Amino acid sequence: xxxxxxxxxxxxxxxxxxxxxxxxxxxxxxxxxxxxxxxxxxxxxxxxxxxxxxxxxxxxxxxxxxxxxxxxxxxxxxxxxxxxxxxxxxxxxxxxxxxxxxxxxxxxxxxxxxxxxxxxxxxxxxxxxxxxxxxxxxxxxxxxxxxxxxxxxxxxxxxxxxxxxxxxxxx
Ligand SMILES: [Zn+2]
Numbered sequence: 806x807x808x809x810x811x812x813x814x815x816x817x818x819x820x821x822x823x824x825x826x827x828x829x830x831x832x833x834x835x836x837x838x839x840x841x842x843x844x845x846x847x848x849x850x851x852x853x854x855x856x857x858x859x860x861x862x863x864x865x866x867x868x869x870x871x872x873x874x875x876x877x878x879x880x881x882x883x884x885x886x887x888x889x890x891x892x893x894x895x896x897x898x899x900x901x902x903x904x905x906x907x908x909x910x911x912x913x914x915x916x917x918x919x920x921x922x923x924x925x926x927x928x929x930x931x932x933x934x935x936x937x938x939x940x941x942x943x944x945x946x947x948x949x950x951x952x953x954x955x956x957x958x959x960x961x962x963x964x965x966x967x968x969x970x971x972x973x974x975x976x
Contacts, residue, residue, distance in 0.1 A: 807881060810957035811914070811923045814840050824865045832862040834875070841925045843935065846874040864908065876912065876925065881961045913949035914957075921953065 808815045821833040834847040847866065849859045860877050867875040915929035916922065917936045924934035929949030932939040939946070948954075 807914075807957050807961035808836070808838075810960040811916070811953060813838065813923050822866055822869070824862065824869065826865045826868065827862065830862065830865075832866055834863065834866065838925075840923075840935075842874040844872045844874075846876060846925065848875070849877045851877055851879055882958055914954050915948040916951040916953055918946065918948060918951065923954075 816837040816839070818833055818835060819837050821831055824830045824832055835850050836848040837845065838848055839845045847863065849863050851859065863875045863877055867873065909927065912925055912927055913929035915924050915926050915931065915934065917924070917931050917934045917938050919938040920936050922934055922936040922938075924931075924936075926933035929947045931946040931948045932941050932944045934948075
């Protein structure tokens with residue numbers, strides 16, 4: 806529902822993987838997001854922020870396929886008051902752990918103010934969204950509280966109660 810609300814392309818459980826680093830464990834990530842990051846991103850959704858089961862699987866998957874990013878997404882944030890505050894972000898904020906070779910944080914859903922393209926970028930920086938509207942590193946514009954993103958959080962929260970916990974309100 807969140808992905809739909811921001812008009813983000815996604816595939817639900819398109820492919821599973823064998824992870825040799827974890828004793829040939831089988832892992833089927835929840836979502837594949839082809840337009841996020843340089844080459845696409847896997848996303849695992851965890852409705853309970855304190856339950857990060859799956860993080861070791863995602864880390865192993867991203868260590869095996871280093872061209873691709875991956876993330877663990879926690880509960881849909883409350884948008885009221887301009888969530889999230891990048892200044893106060895810590896490892897439990899931003900809705901996510903992010904893997905791209907290693908672990909990095911905090912990453913936020915954000916959007917380019919010029920063209921509206923949705924990204925999942927470090928501190929929600931607009932110049933990191935892959936549309937190319939802003940030169941990388943020049944315009945340090947935090948767009949995690951862009952109105953379309955906040956509205957999508959609210960839509961996703963509402964939908965979760967209508968349709969149950971499946972997918973954590975993300976799709
Ligand atoms: Zn743009």
